[in-house]
Amino acid sequence: MTRWITCRIGDLCTLRRGASPRPINNFISTEGVPWVKIADATESKTRFIEKTKEFIKEEGAKNSVAVTPGTLILSNSATPGLPKIMKINACVHDGWLVFDDFNGITRDFLYYLFLNERERLVQGANGSVFNNLKTDIVKNFIVRIPESIAIQNRIVSILSSIDDKIELNLKINETLEEMAMTLYKHWFVDFGPFQDGEFVESELGMIPKGWRVISCYDLANYINGKAFKTNQLVDNDGLPVIKIAELKSGITNSTKFYNGDIEPKYLLQNGDILFAWSASLGVFIWAKGKAVLNQHIFNVKPNGTLSKSMIYFTLKNIIQEFIEIAASRATTMGHITKEHLIDKKIALPPDELLVKVDEKMSNYYQMILSNMLEVERLTQIRDYLLPRLLSGEIDVSKAEKQVEEVL
Structure with missing residues (x-):
């Protein structure tokens, strides 16, 4: 029987806010260090940030926050609560939170946890939506997770296998x-x-x-x-x-x-x-x-x-x-x-x-459309499994068999 525990996000990892050199327009460039903006995340249809539209000069990067491939980031403004995993070296502004030093949770499980809890995360206790997701709000956000890292990894494996196929298409x-x-x-x-x-x-x-x-x-x-x-x-x-x-x-x-x-x-x-x-x-x-x-x-x-x-x-x-x-x-x-x-x-x-x-x-045209339709089918399967796996409603072994049949 899987044991689920209740934790604060701040007890599971460290988080820090990005930063921008000022005035930012003096440092935007057509080359240099990739500069991650919220639009780069909303326009990406995958889990990852693989490219950016803008860059900042090297001297501007010194007053920003550097991220490396594998870093988990979360938008905290404009379109708050959107998680992404970096595929490139880049810098992030103060519209992003950066997560490190995971303890009792894996990076990928936290990614899917944020994806699942996004609506609840950006809602205030009175039901109002936060325009700016402050660091303390995320640190004190209460979640339930499997105590077992092995179970977390199995849940991630189920969901990521679907995402892998979506991203391949x-x-x-x-x-x-x-x-x-x-x-x-x-x-x-x-x-x-x-x-x-x-x-x-x-x-x-x-x-x-x-x-x-x-x-x-x-x-x-x-x-x-x-x-x-x-x-x-x-x-x-x-x-x-x-x-x-x-x-x-x-x-x-x-x-x-x-x-x-x-x-x-x-x-x-x-x-x-x-x-x-x-x-x-x-x-x-x-x-x-x-x-x-x-x-x-x-x-x-x-x-x-x-x-x-x-x-x-x-x-x-x-x-x-x-x-x-x-x-x-x-x-x-x-x-x-x-x-x-x-x-x-x-x-x-x-x-x-x-x-x-x-x-x-x-x-x-027909091959493109066929792949798009498969992406939609797989997305629906993932979105069905996501809340059920992350709440313990569905047995992990059962979900593994279901996904094996559809992939």
């Missing part, structure tokens, strides 16, 4: 998308297979003879999401409402739901292509089940010109241009308009050549 998809984009650019940007043929003048410059120029707007149907009023949205009842936050972080405790009647054009299904055109632009494949689309995101549907896979890779190829347009006209919220879609032109080959390349692009 994510890496495979990165490779598949890189391969697909390389093929796309070879055909539609460099015109590689046609360099020995005849080229003609067009509004895009020289293109292979027989190709045509078409606007991005005419490639597909762009269906904007529904403009909901705040009082129409509820918690955990009906269908999830997909905003830009859900495209980046998935369906979370912050996601709102809609339980009223909805026009079919606003409903999402797995495999839909979503184009966020405002604030934080991006192109995504939806794979999280039936949902409702919010405004500021297009559901991009084929209109007979291109297949779904070709639409996706075409938009991925040109999204950076739209991001730059939105940034250049940003006031409170940068965005693009219908006119920008109309103004953006691409060249398309004759239908028989389009069918030929689409066979390959569709294979990439």
Whole structure:
């Protein structure tokens, strides 16, 4: 029989807060020491921080807190209570807590404990949410853990084996998308297979003879999401409402739901292509089940010109241009308009050549979607087991057998 004990986090490890050199803008650089920001964690779909968008100069690092591969960190502001494990040497600012010197608990068990207890951790005794997770709040946070390190390790092994498979699928998809984009650019940007043929003048410059120029707007149907009023949205009842936050972080405790009647054009299904055109632009494949689309995101549907896979890779190829347009006209919220879609032109080959390349692009698209769906299935299994394993509700041996069957 596993014995569970009640402890304070502060009795299980040491923790310290990160630090920032001041003024921070004097030390931000394009090279130097990786500088971990909360956005690096929220945009990572794995347990780890493997890269950062920003760096600080060496002299700034002297007034920060260094972390090394294997270090467990926890966000304490902006998006509090999010644990991550470092994969790189870096520095962390005071929006992070750093954990060391584990005693009676393993680093990985504490990672999953924080993941499981996140909602409770960031709630005050009166139910209010902490905007800033102070060090003393975390130190005095009470948890129950198995006294046996061996049991902790078995629980970690169950959960990490699922996460390993999730992360493998994510890496495979990165490779598949890189391969697909390389093929796309070879055909539609460099015109590689046609360099020995005849080229003609067009509004895009020289293109292979027989190709045509078409606007991005005419490639597909762009269906904007529904403009909901705040009082129409509820918690955990009906269908999830997909905003830009859900495209980046998935369906979370912050996601709102809609339980009223909805026009079919606003409903999402797995495999839909979503184009966020405002604030934080991006192109995504939806794979999280039936949902409702919010405004500021297009559901991009084929209109007979291109297949779904070709639409996706075409938009991925040109999204950076739209991001730059939105940034250049940003006031409170940068965005693009219908006119920008109309103004953006691409060249398309004759239908028989389009069918030929689409066979390959569709294979990439379907493999990516299949892996995304498996990630969702595995995530649901992990999220089912996590609270039950960390509360002792489910027997570890039983969970080990269940996971062995699904992996």
